[in-house]
Amino acid sequence: MLAGQLGNNGTLTGVDIARHRLAACRTMLQKYGLGNSCRLFVADGTCFDLLPITQRTGSKDIMPSTNETVSEVFGEWCSRKTRRQKKREGRLQKEGDKIELLFYGNGSGVVGLTKNQLLANCSMLQRNHSADHYDKVLVDAECTHDGSLKHICKYEQWGWETLERRLLDPERMASITKLQLQLLTNGFRLLKTGGTLVYSTCSLTYDQNEGVLDKFLNLHYNAELVEITECNRAGWPCEDGKLPHTLRFNPSRSRTSGLFIAKIHKCQ
Numbered sequence: 214m215l216a217g218q219l220g221n222n223g224t225l226t227g228v229d230i231a232r233h234r235l236a237a238c239r240t241m242l243q244k245y246g247l248g249n250s251c252r253l254f255v256a257d258g259t260c261f262d263l264l265p266i267t268q269r270t271g272s273k274d275i276m277p278s279t280n281e282t283v284s285e286v287f288g289e290w291c292s293r294k295t296r297r298q299k300k301r302e303g304r305l306q307k308e309g310d311k312i313e314l315l316f317y318g319n320g321s322g323v324v325g326l327t328k329n330q331l332l333a334n335c336s337m338l339q340r341n342h343s344a345d346h347y348d349k350v351l352v353d354a355e356c357t358h359d360g361s362l363k364h365i366c367k368y369e370q371w372g373w374e375t376l377e378r379r380l381l382d383p384e385r386m387a388s389i390t391k392l393q394l395q396l397l398t399n400g401f402r403l404l405k406t407g408g409t410l411v412y413s414t415c416s417l418t419y420d421q422n423e424g425v426l427d428k429f430l431n432l433h434y435n436a437e438l439v440e441i442t443e444c445n446r447a448g449w450p451c452e453d454g455k456l457p458h459t460l461r462f463n464p465s466r467s468r469t470s471g472l473f474i475a476k477i478h479k480c481q
């Protein structure tokens with residue numbers, strides 16, 4: 214599916230704050246031979262601001278910094294690293310850096326750039342050239358996982374009071390919905406005009422889904438919920454959410470892990 218979406222020229226950028234989650238993702242990309250045009254960053258999705266690398270933001274437009282040397286150019290990524298490579302990567306990844314490049318394929322646009330060149334396109338985001346933003350963004354947000362029966366079963370071992378603390382505590386709920394709104398807002402900022410964003414969670418609570426979207430839509434006049442046409446075409450086993458065009462997968466009726474999805478179009 215990913216390969217089909219990327220076609221010949223597309224690239225994919227993955228972001229997660231947890232290194233181990235991205236490392237698992239890297240393993241999957243490599244297992245299915247999909248890594249060539251992908252790059253993965255350990256970073257905070259609420260403020261991540263690297264644009265995709267395109268012809269326009271490639272090495273022609275980004276000036277190398279004068280104190281960078283040829284040895285600081287990203288070479289071909291490989292899992293087994295020599296001591297020299299590790300040392301070089303240590304130099305590239307300085308203490309306190311907020312963004313760590315965990316993986317990049319040969320066709321991801323990273324090879325041949327220096328780190329400064331790679332990071333330079335953040336400033337372009339500020340200048341708001343919408344055409345250079347992402348065509349599609351998926352915000353698969355952190356949530357309480359209450360729709361996932363497999364996850365709920367883990368509380369047999371963890372203790373049901375842990376479920377109460379994690380799921381029913383108002384402070385925890387407020388902080389998670391705040392995080393979801395921030396992830397959604399930043400994902401939308403990175404999206405080009407005319408592009409689409411999918412917001413999903415594996416929670417079935419109103420607050421983490423329609424509640425977050427409601428707040429988001431009130432703040433973004435240029436965001437519009439749109440129909441997920443694949444649903445009718447493929448006969449997905451889901452039900453309507455409480456906002457137009459949103460979908461809910463009830464675990465018992467759909468025989469899937471519980472899921473909420475919404476598709477948002479970025480208008481002019």
Ligand SMILES: C[S@@+](CC[C@H](N)C(=O)[O-])C[C@H]1O[C@@H](n2cnc3c(N)ncnc32)[C@H](O)[C@@H]1O
Nearest residue numbers: 228229230231234256257258259353354355356
């Ligand atoms: C539902 S999971 C996404 C799973 C992912 N789509 C996958 O298939 O592996 C939510 C993810 O959000 C990540 N996360 C939590 N807070 C974050 C933040 N501030 N920035 C980026 N990622 C964050 C968590 O580490 C977790 O992996």
